[in-house]
Amino acid sequence: MASSRPVIAIVGRPNVGKSALFNNILGRRVSIVHEQSGVTRDRVAAPCEHFGQRFLLVDTGGLGIHSREKATDLFDGMIREQVAEVVAEASVLIWVLNCQDGITPQDQEVSDFLRRTGKPVVIAANKADNDMVRAEAEGAFAALGYEHIVPTSCTHRLGISDLVDRAMQLLPASDAAAEAPEERLQIAVVGRPNVGKSSLVNRLLGTNRVMVSDIPGTTRDAIEIPFSLTVDGTELPLTLIDTAGMRRKKQVDTVVEFFSLSRSEAAIRRCDIVLFMIDGTDPCTTQERRIGRVIVEARKPCVLLANKWDLVSAEGVKARDFQAQVRAEMSFMNHAPILLISALSGHNCQQIAAQLLHVREQMRVSVPTAVFNQFLQDTLARNPPPSNGLKRFKIFYGTMRGCPPPSFLLFVNKKSLCPRNYLQFLENQIRDAFYPEAGMPIFIDLRERE
Ligand code: GDP
Numbered sequence: 001m002a003s004s005r006p007v008i009a010i011v012g013r014p015n016v017g018k019s020a021l022f023n024n025i026l027g028r029r030v031s032i033v034h035e036q037s038g039v040t041r042d043r044v045a046a047p048c049e050h051f052g053q054r055f056l057l058v059d060t061g062g063l064g065i066h067s068r069e070k071a072t073d074l075f076d077g078m079i080r081e082q083v084a085e086v087v088a089e090a091s092v093l094i095w096v097l098n099c100q101d102g103i104t105p106q107d108q109e110v111s112d113f114l115r116r117t118g119k120p121v122v123i124a125a126n127k128a129d130n131d132m133v134r135a136e137a138e139g140a141f142a143a144l145g146y147e148h149i150v151p152t153s154c155t156h157r158l159g160i161s162d163l164v165d166r167a168m169q170l171l172p173a174s175d176a177a178a179e180a181p182e183e184r185l186q187i188a189v190v191g192r193p194n195v196g197k198s199s200l201v202n203r204l205l206g207t208n209r210v211m212v213s214d215i216p217g218t219t220r221d222a223i224e225i226p227f228s229l230t231v232d233g234t235e236l237p238l239t240l241i242d243t244a245g246m247r248r249k250k251q252v253d254t255v256v257e258f259f260s261l262s263r264s265e266a267a268i269r270r271c272d273i274v275l276f277m278i279d280g281t282d283p284c285t286t287q288e289r290r291i292g293r294v295i296v297e298a299r300k301p302c303v304l305l306a307n308k309w310d311l312v313s314a315e316g317v318k319a320r321d322f323q324a325q326v327r328a329e330m331s332f333m334n335h336a337p338i339l340l341i342s343a344l345s346g347h348n349c350q351q352i353a354a355q356l357l358h359v360r361e362q363m364r365v366s367v368p369t370a371v372f373n374q375f376l377q378d379t380l381a382r383n384p385p386p387s388n389g390l391k392r393f394k395i396f397y398g399t400m401r402g403c404p405p406p407s408f409l410l411f412v413n414k415k416s417l418c419p420r421n422y423l424q425f426l427e428n429q430i431r432d433a434f435y436p437e438a439g440m441p442i443f444i445d446l447r448e449r450e
C-alpha cells in the first residue's frame, strides 16, 4: 500500500471553536478541490491542500454527533474511543483552546490525554478576536507546557494560515517524505483512432522522446517509456504505456487499430491511471462506450481528456454545456474529471500534469475508521436505504481495507436486502467525501453480521 496522506486532527473540548476552525481552514488558504459536493458544516473530514502540501483534515468534534444530543463530554465512552482512534492515526494535532475562558479543568484533561499520545501538538489559542487578547494568548496558555501556540480568531479569520503553516512544519519527516514524488506512475493514453493520442503523447514526451528501438526489452504490443512532467516546480516521474499505433501511427492500419481494443485493454489493465481521450467534435460514440466499459471494469482511476477543444470552442460551444452533454451521454464515466484540451495548440495540456499529481495524491488517502463510520452515519441518516418489503437493509459499521484503489468493508444485516443502486450511491458519496475529482474507482464489499 502506498504511504497515505497525513491526517491532521482538530481536538479540544466542546465550544472552543473546532468546527469553526475546520471550516475556516477549508475555506481559506486551503483549497478543497471539489466544489459541487459542497463543504457542509457537519462534515468531519476533508482532503485539504496548503501550499502544495496535502493532508486529510479531521474535526474530532464532529464525531459521534448521532450518538448524543449535544456536544457535552468529549471523554464520554464511545466518543472518547473514536477521538482516540483518530488521534492515533493523526500525524499532527491542532488543539483548540478558548482564550476567553483561560485553562479550564476539562482543558487539563485534554492536555493529559494529548501528552500521553506523544503526537506533535500546535495550540490554536482561539477567540483571540482583538489585539489585546491576541497579545496575551501565548502567555495565557504557556502553563500547559506546549511549545507551539498560535493565536487565532475564526470569527475574524485571523491567524489561520499561520496555524496551518506551523502544523505543516510539525509533520514528521517520514510523512513529508511520503509527499515526495518518488514513485513512477504508469499511465495509459487510450481512445479511438484519430482523437489525437499521438499528438498528445508527442507533446507530453517533448524533448524526452525516446525512440522505440532504444528501449531495451520492449515488445511490439506494449512499450514503456519513462518520462517526467513538472507541476509548479515539482517533478512527477511517469511511465507511459504506449500502445502501438500511437507513436508509429502511419504504419498502422486504422481499421486494424479499430479492432485491436485488446491492446488498449492490456495497457488499461497494467497502468495506474488512464488518460481517456475523446474527440470534442464527436465525443460519445459506441467506441467510447466500449473503452469506457473496460476502464470501469478494470477499476482504474481515469481522467477524461476532451481533445480538439480549439475546434469545439470555435463553434461557440460553452464549456459548461459541453461537459453537461458528455456527462449525460457517458454517465458510466461520471466519476472522472474532464479536461478540455487541445493537443495541437497545447491549450490546457499543462493541466494534465497537475491532474495526474492530484490523482496520485488521492490514491494515498486512507480514511480512519472513526471518520469513515461518522461519514456512514451521516450519509445513512440523510439518505436511508429505501425499504425493500418488510425487512430493511442495515449497515452496522464499516472500515477501510486498503488503497489504491480505495476499498471498504461494510458489515450489514443481510446482503440480499441491499436495494439496487444503493451501493452505487454509497460509492459516489465516498468519492465525493474523500476522493474528489480524481476519477477514482471505489470498492465496497458487504459482510453479513447478525
Ligand atoms: P466546537 O464545539 O469546538 O466545534 O465549537 P464551534 O465551532 O461550534 O464554536 C462554538 C461557538 O464559538 C460558536 O458560537 C462559534 O461561533 C464561536 N466561535 C468560534 N470561533 C470563534 C472566534 O474566533 N471568536 C469568537 N468570538 N467566537 C468564536
Ligand code: GDP
Binding pocket: 191, 192, 193, 194, 195, 196, 197, 198, 199, 200, 245, 246, 249, 307, 308, 309, 310, 311, 341, 342, 343, 344, 345
Ligand atoms: P490518434 O489516432 O488518436 O493518435 O490521433 P492523432 O494524434 O494522429 O490525431 C489525429 C488528427 O487529429 C491529426 O490530423 C491531428 O493533427 C489532429 N488533432 C490532434 N489533436 C488536435 C487538436 O487538439 N485540435 C485539432 N484541431 N486537431 C487535432
